[in-house]
Amino acid sequence: SQQGEEDPQALSIQEGENATMNCSYKTSINNLQWYRQNSGRGLVHLILIRSNEREKHSGRLRVTLDTSKKSSSLLITASRAADTASYFCATVSGSARQLTFGSGTQLTVLP
Amino acid sequence: DAMVIQNPRYQVTQFGKPVTLSCSQTLNHNVMYWYQQKSSQAPKLLFHYYDKDFNNEADTPDNFQSRRPNTSFCFLDIRSPGLGDAAMYLCATSRRPTSGSVGETQYFGPGTRLLVL
Numbered sequence: 001s002q003q004g005e006e007d008p009q010a011l012s013i014q015e016g017e018n019a020t021m022n023c024s025y026k027t028s029i030n031n032l033q034w035y036r037q038n039s040g041r042g043l044v045h046l047i048l049i050r051s052n053e054r055e056k057h058s059g060r061l062r063v064t065l066d067t068s069k070k071s072s073s074l075l076i077t078a079s080r081a082a083d084t085a086s087y088f089c090a091t092v093s094g095s096a097r098q099l100t101f102g103s104g105t106q107l108t109v110l111p
Numbered sequence: 112d113a114m115v116i117q118n119p120r121y122q123v124t125q126f127g128k129p130v131t132l133s134c135s136q137t138l139n140h141n142v143m144y145w146y147q148q149k150s151s152q153a154p155k156l157l158f159h160y161y162d163k164d165f166n167n168e169a170d171t172p173d174n175f176q177s178r179r180p181n182t183s184f185c186f187l188d189i190r191s192p193g194l195g196d197a198a199m200y201l202c203a204t205s206r207r208p209t210s211g212s213v214g215e216t217q218y219f220g221p222g223t224r225l226l227v228l
Contacts, residue, residue: 040199042115042117042201042219042222043201043203043217044219045217045218048216098144099156101154101155102153104151104152
């Protein structure tokens, strides 16, 4: 069953602006991961944040995790047209170890 | 470059005609996964292998089967495709979680888009 819900479902911004996507989940997690998917392609791993971490950075990406609220956010700074894609959060819970994906946010960056 | 390869990229089959999708990896990862992704939806895990150990998700239809003859290859067999099986099928790999690990990054192939006529 789907663990994560993401909002917004779709986001359209101008190049150079920041994009923020949010993910909420229902059960306790071991870690939360963010993936990117270009149209008609496979998923690419962006960043992993563990349950005992609150914030993580990778290049123009910043991820936060609030386990008390069961939520995470992905911030993309200084967006580019090439950032246009769908972004999914995915959680790992308990002993299952496999990913459960959220519903995704479709980001469009206009040049 | 180490990677996950899926063939074919596009597959057209007829209603009820068995079809096999293939996945290979050069990452030497222990774990391989098959996901189904329908339009504008999240990927849904069908099953996965820890080495040769097969793990089926509870809600994966019996129509879907999988084989993993060796570390590098994994196949998805759809015995009698229906119109509702038209989707993107994604293969992924990861390292086997070690003691104390909290879940591994998955590496995805480009996917096979299946069309059922």
